[in-house]
Amino acid sequence: MSIGHTLLGLLESGPCHGYDLKRAFDEKFGHDRPLHYGQVYSTMSRLLKNGLVEVDGVEAGGGPERKRYAITAAGVTDVETWIKQPEKPEPYLQSTLYTKVVLALLTGRDAGDVVDTQRAEHLRLMRALTERKRHGDLSDQLICDHALFHLEADLRWLELTAARLDQLATEVRS
Amino acid sequence: MIPEGSLLVARDLHKAYGPTPALDGAEFSVHPGEVVAVMGPSGSGKSTLLHCLAGIVTPDSGTITYDGRELSSMPDAERSALRRTEFGFVFQFGQLVPELTCVENVALPLRLTGVKRKEAERTALHWMERLEVADLGHKRPGEVSGGQGQRVAVARSLVTSPRVVFADEPTGALDSLNGERVMQLLTEAARSTNAAVVLVTHEARVAAYSDREVVVRDGKSRDMMMEHTV
Numbered sequence: 001m002s003i004g005h006t007l008l009g010l011l012e013s014g015p016c017h018g019y020d021l022k023r024a025f026d027e028k029f030g031h032d033r034p035l036h037y038g039q040v041y042s043t044m045s046r047l048l049k050n051g052l053v054e055v056d057g058v059e060a061g062g063g064p065e066r067k068r069y070a071i072t073a074a075g076v077t078d079v080e081t082w083i084k085q086p087e088k089p090e091p092y093l094q095s096t097l098y099t100k101v102v103l104a105l106l107t108g109r110d111a112g113d114v115v116d117t118q119r120a121e122h123l124r125l126m127r128a129l130t131e132r133k134r135h136g137d138l139s140d141q142l143i144c145d146h147a148l149f150h151l152e153a154d155l156r157w158l159e160l161t162a163a164r165l166d167q168l169a170t171e172v173r174s
Numbered sequence: 175m176i177p178e179g180s181l182l183v184a185r186d187l188h189k190a191y192g193p194t195p196a197l198d199g200a201e202f203s204v205h206p207g208e209v210v211a212v213m214g215p216s217g218s219g220k221s222t223l224l225h226c227l228a229g230i231v232t233p234d235s236g237t238i239t240y241d242g243r244e245l246s247s248m249p250d251a252e253r254s255a256l257r258r259t260e261f262g263f264v265f266q267f268g269q270l271v272p273e274l275t276c277v278e279n280v281a282l283p284l285r286l287t288g289v290k291r292k293e294a295e296r297t298a299l300h301w302m303e304r305l306e307v308a309d310l311g312h313k314r315p316g317e318v319s320g321g322q323g324q325r326v327a328v329a330r331s332l333v334t335s336p337r338v339v340f341a342d343e344p345t346g347a348l349d350s351l352n353g354e355r356v357m358q359l360l361t362e363a364a365r366s367t368n369a370a371v372v373l374v375t376h377e378a379r380v381a382a383y384s385d386r387e388v389v390v391r392d393g394k395s396r397d398m399m400m401e402h403t404v
């Protein structure tokens with residue numbers, strides 16, 4: 001999962017201190033693996049260098065944790081591109097896909113788009129596997145079936161997640 | 175833009191049942207020999223789209239063009255004739271006539287267009303062989319399994335050599351093995367006759383038998399292939 005994109009996406013809701021950014025990340029995405037401060041600062045300085053965030057204010061006392069970061073227009077474009085880009089279908093995608101769906105909803109984007117683009121990408125591979133199965137021997141068929149069922153499971157989980165979160169977001173907003 | 179060489183094209187379809195729209199600007203097109211999956215959540219308008227395309231349901235607005243002819247401007251009789259001779263249908267269940275034998279069921283669409291019994295049943299048997307159910311000819315639908323019944327239904331949908339096959343969740347009631355086989359046989363048969371297939375399904379493994387997918391959400395459609403190539 002891309003920590004840089006996730007932190008950027010969180011910044012879209014408004015400028016934030018490094019510490020609050022870490023807290024928001026841990027709360028939403030870091031259940032079993034909270035970020036280290038070191039990760040936050042190294043990521044933020046990389047984003048700063050690349051012009052994706054800017055320093056919005058520094059509180060007296062120095063220390064990097066007092067910096068307030070704001071996302072730049074280039075940063076918003078970067079998040080947009082990342083969310084819209086489907087992931088290469090492979091095992092253990094769930095944390096990346098989950099992050100994209102949550103960030104899409106948090107930033108007022110359409111989570112359904114994430115699902116549709118990812119489905120298209122998965123289906124591309126699934127069609128190739130189905131075709132291979134058509135011409136292959138039994139062991140080919142079994143191997144392809146295994147991959148097909150797993151890819152389908154990814155998609156079903158993604159669809160369910162998007163539908164559940166959408167419902168949740170509607171409840172929260174209303 | 176109407177895609178070049180399309181057999182069936184729908185533009186800006188709207189259809190409401192009461193206050194809630196089932197279709198809200200849906201678009202669709204399919205080429206001869208092409209299998210297009212219609213995907214999307216339950217209640218999103220997939221079946222309504224299929225029924226409009228097949229001339230079973232009349233949209234409130236929008237146009238459907240089949241082979242260069244506007245569906246809505248056809249007289250009813252002509253539209254039903256089209257459904258009988260050029261379209262084939264497979265649904266999830268409940269489509270075979272229980273009082274008829276399987277071969278009589280498969281032959282029925284031909285009989286309705288006036289083909290003599292003997293000839294109709296010969297053609298029916300040919301399709302039943304292709305669908306691997308020729309030996310069930312004299313059984314009634316109540317005496318065959320779900321997977322067998324669905325193959326009989328697919329044979330029936332192909333018996334008139336239709337140019338478009340409409341399949342609404344054709345594997346919805348089947349286990350994985352039977353579902354796969356039905357999809358394989360249906361798509362192979364359709365490709366060999368250059369028929370177009372409109373395949374409504376919410377299952378990705380079933381949609382993987384298609385050439386491309388159209389996603390319907392809240393009555394609006396997205397052609398994923400078109401978006402990728404544009």
Ligand SMILES: Nc1ncnc2c1ncn2[C@@H]1O[C@H](COP(=O)(O)OP(=O)(O)O)[C@@H](O)[C@H]1O
Nearest residue numbers: 191194195196215216217218219220221222223
């Ligand atoms: N004959 C009908 N009468 C009233 N409402 C209908 C009818 N057919 C469909 N609908 C409504 O239209 C919407 C789309 O339905 P449908 O096309 O069957 O969706 P899908 O096939 O994607 O599950 C749903 O809200 C459904 O309740």
Ligand SMILES: [Mg+2]
Nearest residue numbers: 220221222342
């Ligand atoms: Mg339906």
